[in-house]
Structure formats: structure tokens, C-alpha cells
Amino acid sequence: xxxxxFQAPKGVPEYFPPRSAAxxxxxxxxxxxxxxxxxGYIELPVFEDTALFVRGVGESTDVVxxxxxxxxxxxxxSLSLRPEGTAGVxxxxxxxxxxxxxxxxxxxxxxxxxxxxxxxxxxxxxLQQVGLEAVGGDDPALDAEVIALADEGFKRxxxxxxxxxxxxxxxxxxxxxxRHVLTAFxxxxxxxxxxxxxxxxxxxxxxxxxxxxxxRQLGDAPLMVDHLCSSCxxxxxxxxxxxxxxxxEWVEAPRLVRGxxxxxxxxxxxxxxxxxxxxxxxxxxxxxxxxxxxxxxxxSGIGFGLxxxxxxxxxxxxxxxxxxGARVDVFIVPIGEAPRHEAxxxxxxxxxxxxxxxxxxxxxxxxxxxxxxxxxxxxxVVIIGEDEVASRTAQVKNxxxxxxxxxxxxxxxxxxxxxxxxxxxx
RNA sequence: GUGGGUGUAGCUCAGCUGGUAGAGCGCCGCGUUGUGGUCGCGGAUGCCGCGGGUUCAAGUCCCGUCACUCACCCCA
Numbered sequence: 001x002x003x004x005x006f007q008a009p010k011g012v013p014e015y016f017p018p019r020s021a022a023x024x025x026x027x028x029x030x031x032x033x034x035x036x037x038x039x040g041y042i043e044l045p046v047f048e049d050t051a052l053f054v055r056g057v058g059e060s061t062d063v064v065x066x067x068x069x070x071x072x073x074x075x076x077x078s079l080s081l082r083p084e085g086t087a088g089v090x091x092x093x094x095x096x097x098x099x100x101x102x103x104x105x106x107x108x109x110x111x112x113x114x115x116x117x118x119x120x121x122x123x124x125x126x127l128q129q130v131g132l133e134a135v136g137g138d139d140p141a142l143d144a145e146v147i148a149l150a151d152e153g154f155k156r157x158x159x160x161x162x163x164x165x166x167x168x169x170x171x172x173x174x175x176x177x178x179r180h181v182l183t184a185f186x187x188x189x190x191x192x193x194x195x196x197x198x199x200x201x202x203x204x205x206x207x208x209x210x211x212x213x214x215x216r217q218l219g220d221a222p223l224m225v226d227h228l229c230s231s232c233x234x235x236x237x238x239x240x241x242x243x244x245x246x247x248x249e250w251v252e253a254p255r256l257v258r259g260x261x262x263x264x265x266x267x268x269x270x271x272x273x274x275x276x277x278x279x280x281x282x283x284x285x286x287x288x289x290x291x292x293x294x295x296x297x298x299x300s301g302i303g304f305g306l307x308x309x310x311x312x313x314x315x316x317x318x319x320x321x322x323x324x325g326a327r328v329d330v331f332i333v334p335i336g337e338a339p340r341h342e343a344x345x346x347x348x349x350x351x352x353x354x355x356x357x358x359x360x361x362x363x364x365x366x367x368x369x370x371x372x373x374x375x376x377x378x379x380x381v382v383i384i385g386e387d388e389v390a391s392r393t394a395q396v397k398n399x400x401x402x403x404x405x406x407x408x409x410x411x412x413x414x415x416x417x418x419x420x421x422x423x424x425x426x
Numbered sequence: 427g428u429g430g431g432u433g434u435a436g437c438u439c440a441g442c443u444g445g446u447a448g449a450g451c452g453c454c455g456c457g458u459u460g461u462g463g464u465c466g467c468g469g470a471u472g473c474c475g476c477g478g479g480u481u482c483a484a485g486u487c488c489c490g491u492c493a494c495u496c497a498c499c500c501c502a
Contacts, residue, residue, distance in 0.1 A: 007493080062500050066427080084502090117500070118427075127502055194499090210498080259501055270502095280502055307502030335460050366460050374462035385460055399462070 011119030012126045013309055018324075023128075025323030026312045027110055030130040030153040034108035037149055039132055042107040044088045046114075050078040056087030056294050058261025060201050067115040081114035084260065085131045086287065086303055087294065093135060094296035103136030103299070110308070121313075122278035128308035131284075135291065135301035140235050143266040143286060143302050144242030150270065150282050150304045151248050157311065158320045162272040162281060165253030166243075167225060168236040169204075169267045171288060174229035179203055181222045189217045207255040223254040232265055239266050262287040266302060272310070274317035281314055282306035326377030329420040332359035333369040335385035342384050346394070346412065353413055355420055374399065380419050382412065 008014055015023040035041070050070050057064050069081040082088055089107060092098070098105045110130040117123060132149065134142050147164070154162055170178060182203045191199065191206070195214065199206050206214070207221060228236060243250060250268070258267055267285035275281070284304025292298040315322045330350060334343035343359050350357040358376055360369035373381045383395040383404075394412055397404040398419075407415045 010493085067500080113502080115501075118498095119495085121496070123501070129502060131502095198499095205500095277497060278501070282502065305502060310502055333461075367462080368454090370460095370462040372462085381462080383461070387460085395461085397461075402462090404461080 009125065011117070011124050013124050019312075021325075021327075022315065022321075022323040023308065023312055026157060026315060027128070027130060027308050029156040029322075030306050030308065030311060031108060031110055032156060033149040033152040034106075034130075034132045037106075037145070039106040039108040039134075042089060042092065042109050044085070044092060044109055044111070045082075046112065047079045047081050048088055048091065050080040052087050052091055052294060053080055053083060056090065056262065056290060057084060061259055061261055063115060063259055067117055069114050069116055083113055083115050085109055085111075085113065085129060085305055086133060086260075086262070086290065089131075089133045089303070090135070090291050090294050090296065090301075094291065094294060099136060099291070099297055099299055104142060104301070105135045106133075107135075108132040120278055121276055122307075122310045124309055129305045130308055131303060131305040133301055133303035135303075136299045138235070138265075138286070138288075138300040140238035140266075141242045143239045144246050144248070146284065146302050146304060147243060147250075147266075147268055148246040148248050150284070150306055153306060154270065154281070154311070157315055157322055159272070159311075159314055159318060161274055161318055162270055162314065164248065164250040164268060164270055165256045166240075166250040166266075166268045167253050167256045168228055168232055168239075168265050169258075169263055169285070170224050170228050170232050171264050174227055174232055175224070175264070178222065178224050178227035181227065182207075185221055189214075191217075202257075202261075204257045208257045218255075225252075225254045235265055258283060258285060262290040262293075264288040268304075270306075272314040272317070275310060275314055278310065280307065281310045326379065328356040328358045328376055328378045330355055330357040330380045330382060330416050331373040331376045331378035332357065332382045332384065333366065333373055334360065335366055335369075335383065338386060338389050339384040342389050342409070346382065346384070346409070349413060350416060353417065355413075355416055380416060382416070 050068070053064050053068065059065065063083045068083050071079060073079055089109065093105055093107075108131065111128070112126050113129055114126055116125060119125060130153070132146065134146055147166075151164060169175065183199065186196075186199045186203055186206060191214065195206060195209065204224070207218065209215065209218075225236075240250075253269070256267060256269055258269070263285040265286040265288070267283075269283035270281050271279040272281045273279070282304055284302070286300065286302040288300045289298070291301065312322070332343045332347055334340040347357055347359050358378070360372050364372065370381070379399055381397045381399055383397060388394050388406075388409075391406075392409045393406045394409055395404050396407045396412070396415060396419075
């Protein structure tokens with residue numbers, strides 16, 4: 001029902017309490033592995049030169065050809081809201097000469113991305129992602145590290161019902177030849193015009209068509225993994241070896257295709273089984289020519305993007321109460337005007353000491369204030385009335401078991417800190 | 427961009443074949459003096475998405491429109 005004149009733009013998710021706490025927890029969990037593996041944080045612009053995406057991501061991709069929010073600025077320059085993160089990271093690495101320093105350059109980022117698609121469950125026009133890139137090395141152990149870091153993020157949240165699909169898309173050496181073989185095969189299939197059109201743009205895409213009548217014909221389709229050059233084959237074997245060393249489980253997915261043109265060799269995708277049609281919660285892969293295509297040195301890199309929104313949906317689908325818990329440790333209930341001043345002084349002291357605290361505002365009755373205290377979730381409530389002010393004490397109530405004791409105002413901070421959960425346990 | 431579904435209280439929804447609106451949850455208050463969560467009692471809240479049409483009469487039927495939603499496509 002429309003109750004206000006304005007609405008949020010179509011397809012843009014909003015997070016507010018209590019769910020926003022879960023959103024923050026998901027983002028933190030996904031970023032944690034990168035931060036603890038030596039990756040540095042990079043803060044990037046939300047819009048870039050349109051040409052960067054056209055060149056980097058690929059003109060033929062749906063993302064670039066029909067899903068970008070593009071506009072002209074006052075200098076008539078064409079800018080676009082970023083539809084993905086890797087191109088921007090490459091641009092920044094080149095522009096800031098990070099590629100001239102220690103390699104590989106390891107960076108992680110988080111933030112909103114934009115795609116003008118038809119909204120759906122888990123598919124938004126403003127989507128949040130946590131991503132990471134390791135640039136300047138084609139060591140297969142690096143591929144394994146990147147994949148393991150993504151996997152670890154999901155595991156930290158307690159997710160179980162997801163799967164890692166893995167394959168190799170070959171390189172500039174072997175892919176063109178394979179593509180030729182695949183195209184020849186597809187020519188023998190009975191496909192509708194739209195699909196045939198898709199095949200001319202990127203024949204690989206046809207492989208993961210969801211329709212049965214198409215899949216039925218693809219049983220004998222040639223696969224990239226059977227046409228890898230020796231170098232790519234060797235690399236892919238090594239990646240799988242290191243992935244095993246890292247304790248990561250995966251599923252061979254020879255028909256895995258990604259929507260961005262820059263991927264080469266190692267390619268992967270995480271999907272969650274409870275999310276419906278938009279099941280991808282993260283994906284990534286290696287990109288050999290990307291940096292050169294945006295004007296940098298010819299360095300290879302590998303990275304991933306994890307969907308924060310979808311990962312949150314996945315957690316909810318699995319019934320994980322991520323980020324739940326009390327927002328404050330202590331809640332103060334003053335009774336009367338003089339006690340309100342004492343309460344503000346106490347509140348200030350508690351907060352300055354690092355204790356998460358709140359108090360009852362708005363001159364409600366004691367009952368109402370206690371109700372507010374209860375709803376805050378605070379395990380400890382401090383009650384201050386006229387009598388307490390006179391005796392320089394406060395009633396400290398344990399909301400879990402209902403017990404209550406008088407504590408001198410001077411030792412209240414100690415008392416409360418003693419009761420509050422220790423750092424890191426909340 | 428292409429299909430399907432749905433729009434009724436803050437939330438989840440009921441309202442049969444047309445007769446001017448209901449439940450549960452939540453919210454507020456009360457159960458006597460300064461104590462929450464349980465329980466009991468009471469209360470507030472709806473241009474029934476919007477516009478038009480049919481009709482004595484429309485939440486209920488028809489048309490349009492907007493929004494939301496699911497799927498295709500694509501992707502996180």
C-alpha cells in the first residue's frame with residue numbers, strides 16, 4: 001500500500017533493524033578471510049568512465065550491452081555506475097602504479113554495484129558485493145587461495161547447503177580452436193533464433209541453457225576441458241591439487257559459463273540450493289588479458305565477487321541467525337527528573353568506558369521504561385529513582401533471572417563491566 | 427525485454443457465488459503506590475493500490491493503470 005509520496009527506486013533492497021545487523025554480519029564474515037590473508041582494502045569510485053567497462057568487461061556481454069546505468073556528466077563525459085568490481089580495480093592498479101610494486105597485488109573491496117535488470121528474488125538493481133583480486137601472478141596455488149578464501153567466508157557464516165562449481169575456460173591459445181569446434185557442433189542442433197543468435201555472440205553460453213529441449217541436444221557437445229592446451233591442462237591440474245591441499249571441496253562443472261568476457265583458465269561459481277532461480281552467491285576466475293586491455297602491463301590476475309545480499313538470503317534460508325543478539329549491554333531506567341540527570345551522567349561514563357548502553361527516554365512510566373529496557377535486549381538494567389540518588393546508589397537488575405541488587409554509583413562502572421560480555425564474545 | 431501471480435490494519439493473511447470490513451501477531455493502556463519478559467482485560471489503526479465502468483448496491487464483477495512478486499533471459 002502506498003502511504004508516502006516517494007518510494008525507493010525499483011529493485012533496490014533496503015536493510016533496517018533488525019535485519020540490517022545480519023547484513024553487516026554477512027559482509028564482515030565475507031571480508032574477514034581476505035583481511036586475514038594479507039589482502040589490503042581498496043576503496044573505489046562507484047562510477048567510472050563508461051569505456052572502462054565496455055573495454056574491460058566486454059561489449060558483447062549482457063551486463064555491458066543492456067544493464068548499465070549510463071549518464072553524461074556536465075562535461076559531456078559518459079560515465080556508468082559500476083556493474084562489477086574487477087575492471088575498476090584494474091584501472092586503479094594501473095593508474096596508481098601498484099603493478100610496479102610488490103607482486104602479486106592483493107586487494108579486497110566491498111560496496112554497491114548496479115545493473116538495470118528486471119528485479120527478482122535475490123536479483124537487485126543495486127547489489128552489494130564483497131570482492132577480492134590477486135594480480136600479477138599465474139601461480140595455480142594463488143587460484144586455490146582465492147577460491148579457498150571465498151569458501152571460508154561462507155563457512156564462517158555456518159552455511160552448508162552450497163556448492164562450488166569449478167572448471168577451466170582455457171586461454172587465448174586453446175579457446176578459439178575449441179570455440180570453433182563448439183560452433184560447428186551447435187550448427188547441427190535444432191535451436192530457436194534467439195539461442196542461435198546467442199551462439200554467434202558467445203557459443204559457450206548455450207551450454208548452460210536451462211531448457212530441457214536444449215539440454216537434450218547437448219549431451220555430446222564438445223567441452224572446453226577436453227580441448228585445453230597442455231599449458232592450461234597443467235595449470236588446471238595444479239589448481240585442483242592445491243585446492244585439495246587447502247581442504248576445499250568442489251564439483252567439476254565443464255559447462256560452467258560466466259557472463260563476463262574476461263575470464264580465462266580457472267573459473268568458479270558458488271551456488272546455494274535454497275535460493276531458487278538466482279542461486280549464485282559468488283563467483284570468479286582468472287583473467288589473463290584484462291589488465292592489458294585497460295592499458296596496463298600484461299599481468300594475469302584472479303579474483304571473485306561474493307553477493308552480500310544473496311548470502312544473507314542464503315543464511316536466512318538455512319535458518320542461521322546471523323548477527324543476532326542484544327544491541328546494548330546495559331539499559332538505564334530513571335524514575336523522576338533528578339534521576340534523569342544522574343542517568344545521563346552515568347550513561348555518558350558507561351559509553352566512554354566502551355560499554356554499550358542506552359536509556360529510557362520520553363518520560364514514560366516505570367512500566368513503560370522497563371518494557372523498553374526489556375526490548376533493548378540488554379541483560380543488565382540499571383534503575384535510578386529519587387531514593388537511589390539520595391543514597392548514591394542504583395538498583396542493578398539481571399534481566400535473565402530477575403535478581404536485583406543495590407550498587408553504589410561509584411562502583412557501578414566496575415559492576416557493569418564485570419557483568420557485560422567480554423570483548424569478542426558478542 | 428518476454429510471460430505468470432498478487433495488491434484488504436505496522437506485519438502475515440481471511441473475507442464463499444456482489445449487500446458499506448475480520449483474525450493472529452505487533453503496538454498502546456489497565457491488573458492501585460517505583461520493575462520487563464508469562465497471563466488476564468481493554469483500546470487504537472484501514473481512501474480494501476489508484477482511475478474508470480457495470481449495478482439500487484463492489485473489497486468482491488469488467489477495463490485500464492501503477493506497484494510488488496515469481497519465472498525466462500542474465501547474473502552476485
